[in-house]
Amino acid sequence: MNPGVISPAGQAGRVTFLNHSCLLVESPQVRMLCDPWFEGSAFGDGWRLLAEHSHRLGDIGCDYIWLSHEHPDHFSIPTLRQLDSPRRFIYQKTSDNKVRQYLLANGHSCIEMDEATPHVFGDIRKTVYVSDGYDSASVIEFPDGSTLLNANDARLELGGNIGRIRSRHPRIDLLAAQFSYANWAGNEGDDSTPVDQQQLVIDRLKTYIAQFQPKKIILFASFVYYSHEENFYWNRNWLPRVMEALQEHADRIIVPRPDQAFDMADLAGQDFSEENRKSMAFWQAAASGIQAVDRSNRDIRLDDIRQAYRHFFSETWSLNAMSTVVTGQNRDFSLVVRLPDLAQDLRLYLFEERLELCPAEEEPEPDITVSAETLCFLLRNKFGRGTVSINSRIQFNYPSAHRFFIFFFIPYANNIGSYFREGRLDAARLRSIARTSVMMSILKASPAAALNFEKDMQAFA
Incomplete structure (x- = not known):
């Protein structure tokens, strides 16, 4: 699929995975891009994409761009600089106003969303839920009532968000959630803490599945590697372990790869086992070529x-x-x-x-x-x-x-x-x-x- 070309989407809509946490959400009237990151390092030259330069943001046709939070793997300034014309952004209302000010200063417009308050964009309804003071998840309801919960890396167990989302959105057709930890997980040589950290994420995924009962769950927001000479030793492929841990839910799991599209209609009846094997091979090949490309500044005194x-x-x-x-x-x-x-x-x-x-x-x-x-x-x-x-x-x-x-x-x-x-x-x-x-x-x-x-x-x- 070419994300730059608008293709007809049924009333149930379509969700296309582009990279890392980036999804393109389509309904008959609206195209909304979520968390684009296609180039550059993130977190102080600590992370890079496994599949960098998969797209150019300026070439993707969309009506809105939603940013879930200001972390640089979601609010990627190198990627936003690819835009050559003003765009309409959506962001949660914050007290510091930094992200909105940046967008306005660069010629864009920004719609601020109040937390837990539905907002209508064309024929879809979107609600954001803030976790831990800054991160946000998004629920998108399509015209036919099918629903996407984009949890990205928000910790929905904080602040009672699981209960709030369940009570307001009892039907979740598609859940997209992070499948690997995204933080320090033990000193060099500590082999137990990374396992413990990964288990926390697996337990969170199991909680989401049990609480939301999605028809399918996209594993995403973790297709990165530690790219600096100081942290390169961290790189591990946790995806096989996650797949094994979620084996009882294998019929619900989707492992995406760039430009893979998912029709919201009849998600429960779709078998992704063969596509998942192709995606696992794709990411394994991408990881095989990684190198520590970022270096320390040794001139600091x-x-x-x-x-x-x-x-x-x-x-x-x-x-x-x-x-x-x-x-x-x-x-x-x-x-x-x-x-x-x-x-x-x-x-x-x-x-x-x-x-x-x-x-x-x-x-x-x-x-x-x-x-x-x-x-x-x-x-x-x-x-x-x-x-x-x-x-x-x-x-x-x-x-x-x-x-x-x-x-x-x-x-x-x-x-x-x-x-x-x-x-x-x-x-x-x-x-x-x-x-x-x-x-x-x-x-x-x-x-x-x-x-x-x-x-x-x-x-x-």
């Missing part, structure tokens, strides 16, 4: 880190009130960072503008180990914590890994429009750290991590 730290400290405490966070017990809170490329350990303080070089003879236990480039990235970008947690260009000391999440908690919250100017940021709010995929695995793997986490929570109480 201590002066660059000092400057980045001054920026971090100044910005954090100009946007937020220190009095909302600091206590007598946490006033000396710090993060110890090991920089192998500079052969140096640093201690960075959160409530006092102080960066210390740790003497070599002390050899303190680091909380994290990163390159100098990654540390500068963390300090200069409010979204840095999220990016590095995903691109896996980091090694954690499991017993104290939570200190990384505490140290960057405030700028991470600021990035999605949450600021701390009055009241208290206390342990109750900070405990959300334990629900991150990274900390869930670390707390499970390390008894010391759980004890140390509780100790620091008390300091912030």
